[in-house]
Amino acid sequence: MHAEAVAALKKAEELSGNYQSEAYRGYALARWGKQTEARAVLDGLFELSKERYVPPYYFALIYNGLGESDKALDYLEKAFAEKNVLMVFLKVEPKWKNLRNEPRFIDIMKRMKFDK
Secondary structure, eight states: OHHHHHHHHHHHHHHHOOHHHHHHHHHHHHHHTOHHHHHHHHHHHHHHTTTSOOOHHHHHHHHHHTTOHHHHHHHHHHHHHTTOGGGGGTTTOGGGGGGTTSHHHHHHHHHTTOOO
16 A cells, blocks of 8 residues: 555645655655655655754665665664663564564664664
């Protein structure tokens, strides 16, 4: 149901004007295989980050959707360093399932005092 998710997230972004919905839309596009569109969302967030704060967690989310695990983990490291509140969901959020056996992800989980 990628199309429905992307449409709903686009509507949420239009109504709220926030980057969170846009980041989740970027993730959904990436998982749908719409690489170009997902990268456009990522580029938009990087542009926005020049004007206002965009948490690194959201860049990690899109990179993870694109299958770029190293970049996703780089941004999760930044989110950890910033003590981003969304990091508390790493253990249970299905979007991170593909990284749960990665040594860097396991290390982040240990530093957060979470079991693997």
